[in-house]
Each structure stands twice: as structure tokens, then as C-alpha cells.
Amino acid sequence: MNFRAVRAIYLFEMARTWRTLLQSIVSPVVSTSLYFVVFGAAIGSRIAEIEGVSYGTFIVPGLVMLSVLTQSIANASFGIYFPKFVGTIYELLSAPVSYFEIVLGYVGAAATKSIILGLIILATAALFVPLPIMHPWWMLTFLVLTAVTFSLFGFIIGIWADGFEKLQMIPLLVVTPLTFLGGSFYSVNMLPSGWRTITLLNPVVYLISGFRWSFYEIADVSVGLSIGVTLGFLAICMVMVWWIFKTGYRLKS
Amino acid sequence: MTPIISVANLSKTYGSGFKALNGINLEIRRGEIFALLGPNGAGKTTLISIICGIANPSEGRVTVDGHDINKDYRAARSMIGLVPQELHTDAFESVWATVSFSRGLFGKRKNPAHIEKVLKDLSLWDKKDAKIVTLSGGMKRRVMIAKALSHEPQILFLDEPTAGVDVELRKGMWEVVRTLQASGVTIILTTHYIEEAEEMADRIGVINKGEIILVEDKAGLMQKLGKKHLTLHLQSRIDAIPDSLAAYRLELSDDGRSVTYDYDTRGERTGITSLLGDLRAAGIRISDLDTSQSSLEDIFVSLVRAS
Numbered sequence: 001m002n003f004r005a006v007r008a009i010y011l012f013e014m015a016r017t018w019r020t021l022l023q024s025i026v027s028p029v030v031s032t033s034l035y036f037v038v039f040g041a042a043i044g045s046r047i048a049e050i051e052g053v054s055y056g057t058f059i060v061p062g063l064v065m066l067s068v069l070t071q072s073i074a075n076a077s078f079g080i081y082f083p084k085f086v087g088t089i090y091e092l093l094s095a096p097v098s099y100f101e102i103v104l105g106y107v108g109a110a111a112t113k114s115i116i117l118g119l120i121i122l123a124t125a126a127l128f129v130p131l132p133i134m135h136p137w138w139m140l141t142f143l144v145l146t147a148v149t150f151s152l153f154g155f156i157i158g159i160w161a162d163g164f165e166k167l168q169m170i171p172l173l174v175v176t177p178l179t180f181l182g183g184s185f186y187s188v189n190m191l192p193s194g195w196r197t198i199t200l201l202n203p204v205v206y207l208i209s210g211f212r213w214s215f216y217e218i219a220d221v222s223v224g225l226s227i228g229v230t231l232g233f234l235a236i237c238m239v240m241v242w243w244i245f246k247t248g249y250r251l252k253s
Numbered sequence: 254m255t256p257i258i259s260v261a262n263l264s265k266t267y268g269s270g271f272k273a274l275n276g277i278n279l280e281i282r283r284g285e286i287f288a289l290l291g292p293n294g295a296g297k298t299t300l301i302s303i304i305c306g307i308a309n310p311s312e313g314r315v316t317v318d319g320h321d322i323n324k325d326y327r328a329a330r331s332m333i334g335l336v337p338q339e340l341h342t343d344a345f346e347s348v349w350a351t352v353s354f355s356r357g358l359f360g361k362r363k364n365p366a367h368i369e370k371v372l373k374d375l376s377l378w379d380k381k382d383a384k385i386v387t388l389s390g391g392m393k394r395r396v397m398i399a400k401a402l403s404h405e406p407q408i409l410f411l412d413e414p415t416a417g418v419d420v421e422l423r424k425g426m427w428e429v430v431r432t433l434q435a436s437g438v439t440i441i442l443t444t445h446y447i448e449e450a451e452e453m454a455d456r457i458g459v460i461n462k463g464e465i466i467l468v469e470d471k472a473g474l475m476q477k478l479g480k481k482h483l484t485l486h487l488q489s490r491i492d493a494i495p496d497s498l499a500a501y502r503l504e505l506s507d508d509g510r511s512v513t514y515d516y517d518t519r520g521e522r523t524g525i526t527s528l529l530g531d532l533r534a535a536g537i538r539i540s541d542l543d544t545s546q547s548s549l550e551d552i553f554v555s556l557v558r559a560s
Contacts, residue, residue: 002327008357012346019345087341091400094305094335095358096327253267253308 005097009105010112013079017113024075025117028067032121035063036128039185050187051218056129061212062184063125068118068143069150069179069204073171076110076154081161084250093252099245103155110151111144118143132215138223139214145230146207152237159250178204183212188220203229255319256280257408257439258304263313265299265463273299275463277313281408281441286434288454288471289443290553296463297443298338301410305335317408331359334406338413338443340393344386348377351385352399359404371402374429391418398429409433411442415449427453447550459553461560475549476518483514483525485532486541495535501528 017024040056047055083089092102125131133139161167182204188196199205200221210226213219219226243249258281265274274296281287291297302308304315306326315322317329343351352368372378375395380388385396394414401409411430415423430440430453444450450457451471458468467474490509501524503512516523532539 002360004360004362005358008354011357012350012354015346015350086343087337087339088343090307090335090337090341091355091358093307094330094333096330096360097358098327248309 002097006101006105010109013109053216060125061215062208064118064121065208066179066184068114071117072114072147072150073154075113076151077158079106080158107151111147114147134217135214142211149234156240178202183208257283259316261314264311266311285455286440286453288450288457291460295460332407334401334409336397336401336411342385342393347382349381352403355400356403361404371399375399391422408439451549459556461557466560480547482545484543485539486511488538488540
């Protein structure tokens with residue numbers, strides 16, 4: 001195991017974060033704060049409590065997930081796409097590193113970044129609304145698991161993309177809609193039964209539900225199912241990454 | 254002595270069906286400077302890419318110091334430093350950071366003293382904190398060489414190292430390459446500048462259309478294939494070459510004061526003695542003479558044309 005290489009990639013990627021601090025940390029925090037002002041304070045005060053939790057408080061886990069999901073994908077996809085784009089990927093391919101080490105470096109850094117971001121957003125939220133956390137360890141488990149899974153997913157997108165447009169396409173056209181419709185701003189139980197069934201096909205529902213349960217012990221689906229679906233998606237991403245490196249897809253001619 | 258790189262029966266066919274390499278066999282000796290010459294699209298970069306792990310071979314086997322590049326890629330790759338042809342650099346990193354990163358990537362323990370030495374050798378020391386995006390093309394090229402040398406490789410690949418580099422800098426780079434060779438590093442360079450190969454290389458390989466058409470010691474190659482030219486300066490001007498000398502295919506200069514005779518050093522007889530005799534018989538007197546050898550460029554052009 002070439003730990004020095006993993007460390008070098010990880011630190012290189014983290015250095016990129018600090019260089020682009022405004023874009024990677026500050027802007028998501030600002031946009032999340034805007035959600036609180038609009039949905040929490042302005043509109044939220046007119047909305048009844050959901051399962052005993054005020055609306056402003058209810059949306060916190062969903063908002064954190066929204067940021068963690070999109071930022072994990074953005075960080076990891078950009079992290080691996082950029083060397084491909086400028087050509088510096090040659091060094092990675094000619095270095096004595098295994099594929100596992102490359103993934104560990106890139107995905108580790110992207111996940112670290114979004115975990116830090118998630119925690120900052122939580123801290124920001126705590127300034128606006130009361131924020132009880134019933135199961136802090138489960139909360140962290142869901143946060144880490146989601147960050148890792150979607151960083152891995154972002155890594156796959158970054159390898160697959162052969163232009164900046166494609167890099168944006170999946171996050172904008174697939175992930176954002178799924179997250180908005182995944183119960184960030186409402187309980188799935190509030191939907192008519194037909195829509196509810198359709199919504200249960202959305203994997204993001206399980207992430208948000210499990211994450212919200214760790215705060216308030218209210219959930220749309222059982223916690224076990226949430227963990228199961230998340231691990232399942234993680235496994236799918238791992239298989240895809242394994243295949244990419246095995247075949248050299250879009251990396252090696 | 255066992256070769257440091259051994260390429261056996263290597264072929265590469267791209268997805269498009271284009272056959273870039275066709276049954277390449279090549280051995281690189283430990284400690285030599287090997288120049289790979291070939292026209293554009295001959296397969297130079299493809300060959301290097303496969304040895305370094307950037308492209309997959311379709312057939313054949315490559316070992317680096319006995320390590321198979323696929324099965325034992327870690328051992329093989331950690332010996333190799335690669336400077337690709339294109340200027341691929343990060344933009345916003347500092348020179349120091351990007352060179353240190355390369356060392357880490359190759360699994361080497363931190364060694365600021367070594368990085369400092371590399372940067373100084375390449376005249377980059379005063380730019381160590383500069384962002385790469387602010388550097389000139391020649392400096393970026395040297396940053397890439399510094400990255401390749403950061404992990405103390407025993408083999409260095411230089412793909413067109415002096416393309417777009419001014420003459421002074423090119424001489425400086427040759428100096429660095431010679432110093433590296435003196436410290437035991439094996440160097441493989443591809444180049445368009447024949448003078449570079451002529452100046453630097455111990456051995457020369459010529460590749461064309463994906464096949465190695467020749468591998469020779471430079472000196473031997475030049476002697477073996479080199480045509481020599483004998484120029485005879487005449488005491489008095491002549492208007493035409495006498496018919497009695499037609500067989501020598503002499504070339505008369507425009508001012509009529511010298512004639513040039515081409516001969517082949519490979520031949521049993523050069524024909525010089527009889528030429529001098531016949532000149533004398535024709536009443537042409539000689540004031541001076543000199544000989545010159547065809548350059549590697551002439552040799553190269555004739556080889557590629559023939560293949």
C-alpha cells in the first residue's frame with residue numbers, strides 16, 4: 001500500500017479546497033441560510049408542525065443532505081475530471097499507485113470536504129432554529145456514509161464526463177430533482193398514496209429519512225431500510241469504479 | 254549486462270483499428286542515452302506511454318529491470334520518471350508544491366533537500382513559490398522535468414524535451430541530461446532535432462510506421478551509413494568537367510573553382526586514389542582539399558524514405 005501517494009493526493013485535493021474556500025464552503029452556507037430565512041422564518045411560521053416538530057426545524061436534515069449530496073458529487077467529479085481535462089492525469093497513471101489508492105485519495109478528500117460542510121451547515125442552522133440531535137452517532141454515520149457514497153458517485157461522473165456540460169448534467173438533471181422530491185422540505189407521509197408509492201422509488205428518500213430520524217426520531221421509512229438502501233447504492237458505486245479501473249474506461253487507451 | 258528495459262514483440266492497435274506499434278523488440282542498456290527518432294505518427298509516444306503505464310499494450314511484454322510492467326507495476330513504475338511531450342501542468346499550484354506532490358505520489362519519503370537540488374539544477378529555485386500559471390513555456394517544461402526527477406528515478410523518459418525551447422535553454426537541458434547520465438540514470442529521449450540525438454545519444458533507434466527499422470551505436474551508425482564528401486579546391490577555374498572524369502560524377506561549383514566527390518566509406522574502394530590520378534592526367538591541379546561526413550539528418554531521411 002502506497003500510503004504516501006494516498007496522502008499526497010488527499011492533501012493536494014484538500015489544498016484545492018482551501019484555495020477555493022469561497023466557492024466550496026462559503027457559498028453553500030450562504031444559500032442554506034437563505035433557505036432558513038425563506039422557509040424557516042418567512043413561510044415556515046405559517047406552516048403547522050410536522051409530527052410534533054416545527055417546520056423550520058423539520059427541514060434542517062433535508063437541507064444538510066441537499067448540500068452534502070450536491071457538494072460530494074461536485075467535488076469528486078471535478079477533482080478527477082480536471083486532471084483529465086488539463087492532461088496531468090498522465091502522472092497519476094504512470095505512478096506506482098493502485099486504483100484503490102487513487103480512489104481513496106480523491107474520494108476521501110471529497111467526502112472530508114462535504115462532511116465539514118455538512119457540520120458547518122448544521123451549526124449555521126442551530127443559530128436559526130432549535131436543533132435537538134437524539135442519536136448523534138447515527139447522525140454522523142449517515143453523514144459519513146452519504147458523503148462517501150456520493151463522492152464515489154461523483155468520481156464515476158468525473159471519469160465518464162468528456163466535457164464540462166456532462167459534468168453538470170447528472171447533478172442538475174438527476175440529483176437535484178431527486179433531492180427536492182426526496183422529502184427535504186416535506187414528510188413523504190403528507191403525499192397522496194399514489195405519489196407516495198412513486199416517491200419510494202427515489203433512493204434519496206431513504207437517506208433523508210434516516211438522517212432525519214437520527215435527529216428527531218421521526219422517519220418516513222424504517223431506519224434499517226435507510227441504512228440498507230444507502231449501503232446498496234454504495235456497493236453499486238464500488239462495483240462501477242472497480243469496472244472502470246479494470247477496463248481503463250475513459251482513462252487508458 | 255542485462256538490459257534495463259526489455260520490450261518484446263510489442264504491438265498496439267487502437268480502438269479505431271489504427272495499428273500504432275507492430276511487433277516492437279527493443280532493449281535499452283543500463284546507463285545509456287538512447288535517442289528514439291521517427292517522423293510524426295511513427296509510434297514514439299505510444300511506445301513510451303505503454304512502457305510507463307499510460308496506455309495498454311495489445312500484445313507483447315515489457316519488463317523494467319526484470320519487473321513486468323503489468324504484474325509488477327509498482328516496482329517497474331517507481332523506477333521511471335516521465336516527461337511527456339505536451340505541457341501538462343497544474344495552473345494554481347506553486348512550483349514547490351507540484352514537485353513535492355510528485356515525490357509523494359511515487360511513494361518516496363519527504364526530502365526537501367533533494368527537491369531543492371532538483372529545482373536549483375533546473376534554474377527554477379527562484380520560482381519555487383510562483384504559481385505555475387505565471388511561468389513561461391520553457392519554465393513549465395522544466396517544472397515537468399523537475400516533477401519527473403523529484404522521485405529519484407533510475408530511468409528518465411524525455412518525450413521531445415526541447416520542443417519549443419530556445420537554444421540557450423536547450424544547451425542547459427543537455428547539460429542536465431549529461432549530469433544525470435553521469436549519476437547512473439538511463440535516459441531515453443525522443444526528438445525531432447537530429448542534432449540533439451547527434452549531440453547527446455550513445456545509441457539511436459529509428460522508428461517508422463510502428464516498426465523499429467534500426468538500432469545502432471551512434472558512431473557506428475554514422476560510419477556505416479555515412480556518405481563522405483571530398484571537396485577539391487582547384488588552382489585555376491574550369492568551365493566544365495572533362496569527359497574523362499565523367500565516371501566520378503563530380504559536381505562543379507558555380508564559381509568553377511572546386512569540385513565535390515561523394516564516396517561511401519562502406520565500400521572496399523573509395524575511388525579517391527584513381528580520381529586524383531585522373532585529375533592529374535587531365536591537367537587539373539589541386540590547391541587544397543577537405544572532407545565532410547553526412548549528418549545524422551541525411552541518414553535519417555534516407556532510412557525513413559527507404560522503409
